[in-house]
Amino acid sequence: MSNIIKSICPATGDIVWEGAAASEAEVHAAVAKARATFADWSLTSFDHRADIAKAYAEKVKAKSEDIALAISRDMGKPLWEARTEAGAMANKVAVSIASYHERTPTRRTDTTQLTHRPHGVMAVFGPFNFPGHLPNGHIIPSLLAGNTVVFKPSELTPQVAEIMAQCWAEAGLPDGVLNLVQGARETGGALLNAEIDGLLFTGSATTGAFFHKHFAGRPEVILALEMGGNNPLIIREPVDIDAAADLAFMSGFITAGQRCTCARRLILPEGAFGDAIVAALEARIAKVKIGRWDEEDIFMGSVVSEGAAKAAIEFEAKLKAAGGTSIRALERDGAFLRPGLIDVTNADVPDEELFAPFMQVIRTPDLDTAIARANATRFGLASGLICDQSSVWDYANPRLRAGIVNWNKPTTGAASNMPFGGPGLSGNHRPAAYYAADYCAWPQAGQVSEVAVGPAMRGF
Known part of the structure; x- marks a missing residue:
């Protein structure tokens, strides 16, 4: 008998989706179906595949409110924010088509030929924080390149995946080209052990490292791993304190801190300027509106689950035990968290990513020390500088x-026409977003001649 999985809205406690998890046999059947359809799909023209993707974008637009509701009810994201995610999903098609032409060109001369070929069956593992947009960013370029896909969404956010699959079917995607398997760890394990040609993953460093180890010694399986970060944000004088505080607040607490680009470590100067930034942040934390995803005029909703909220409180306690000094403690009400700040300047704290609205404050005497503290991490996804002096930016940037270094912008800002990824534990050097086309196809080089002419030979 199949295991039943349930999606529980963290804001209300209601069961908002319920269904059977795919068994091992069902997962292998989905992969076999993707394998069987690969040859025909890969041999269709790019224009035909692009037309289906464009039709998919129109279906997503038509169902954008359903998509936004599914995102919000599954993981607690405010409806206004979920609507922006639904819009990004539709816009991803045009960006991916442009990326494919730029990143995977076809060239032919009188003597040479360059084309790009799909890998085969791609397994896509989706995260809970952007359950539509992030797997969408793997699926669209994979299908455009001619791959077939088996998609396992997070078991915490299953609803939007079903809408996505429906949109592709209504857009005219042939049966078997995209295959949806719902489930948790057992379903994911079965997919890892199936006959796949690529694994495209967005999630935690712990899970990504496990996947990397799982495929050790199997270079024929391409891995694209986006694994988050312990991101620093440096603020230096001169800058308007209110503007800097607003940028820091957005960097740390948008989506209740559940973005992989959220600032986790706020690096401030010693002295009065740093004190003023902390005070401004405390004032914003005290008055920010937090509520259910469907409430009007809220900035933040809940975190993804009550368990995630409890884990954040436990992490805060761990930092205090390591020598951190609480500036403003996290406040928990079920799955809702009011943001917190802790000073860890002189504490020996773990280099870990916490998906919650919680920032560690580090005070430094000078810019070089600030940069050194910013780089003191195993991760390398996002970093930021807030300062009005261009000379400081020119010094700090290199x-x-x-992988993402922003100046006077939130660390969470990422452009759709740029790569998304970073070194260290943030990935395996296969950035996503505009560069996703790179890992969805492999280059095929050739020397060509329209007439067979024997080469000049010696010794005859």
Whole structure:
């Protein structure tokens, strides 16, 4: 008998989705179906595949409110924010088509030929924080390149995946090209052990490292792993304190801190300026509106589950035990968290990513020390600098080790026409977003001649 999985809305406690998890046999059947359809799909023209993707974008637009509701009810994201995610999903098609042409070109001369070929069956593992947009960013470029896909969404956010699959079917995608398998760890394990040609993953470093180890010694399986970060945000004088505080607040607490680009470590100068930034942040934390996803005029909703909220409180306690000094403690009400701040300047704290609205404050005497503290992490996804002096930016930018380095912008800002990823435990050097086309196809080079002419031979 199949295991039943349930999605429980963290804001209300209601069961908002219930269904059977795919068994091992069902997962292998889905992979076999993807394998059987690969040859025909890969041999269709790119224009035909692009037309289906464009039709998918129109279906997503038509169902955007259903998608937003599914996202909000599954993981607690405010409806206004879920609507922006639904919009990004539709816009991803045009960006991916442009990326494919730029990143995987076809060229032919009188003597050479360059084309790009799909890998085969791609397994896509989706995260809970952007359950539509992030797997969408793997699926669309995979299908455009001619791959077939088996998609396992997070068991915490299953609803939007079903809407996505429905949109693809209504857009004219042939049966078996995209295959949805719902489930948790057992379903994911079965997919890892199936006959796949690629694994495209967005999630935690712990899970990504496990996947990397699982496929050790199997270079024929391409891995694209996006694994988050313990991201630093540096603020230096001169800058308007209110503007800096607003940017820091957005960086740390948008989506209740559940973005992989959220600032986890706030690096401030010693002295009065740093004190003023902390005070401004405390004032914003005290008055920010937090509520159910469907409430009007809220900035933050809940975290994904009550368990996640409890884990954040436990993490805060661990930092205090390591020598951190609480500035403003997290406040928990079920799955809702009011943001917290803790000073860890002189504490020996773990280099871990916490998906919650919680920032560690680090005070430094100078810019070089600030940069050194920013780079003191195993991760390398996002980093930021807030300062009005361009000379400070010019100095810091090449010294900050991160795939995304923003100046006077939130760390959570990422452009759709740019790569998304970073070094260290943030990935395996296969950035997503605009560069997703790179891992969805492999280059095929050739020397060509329209007439067979024997080469000049010696010794005859």
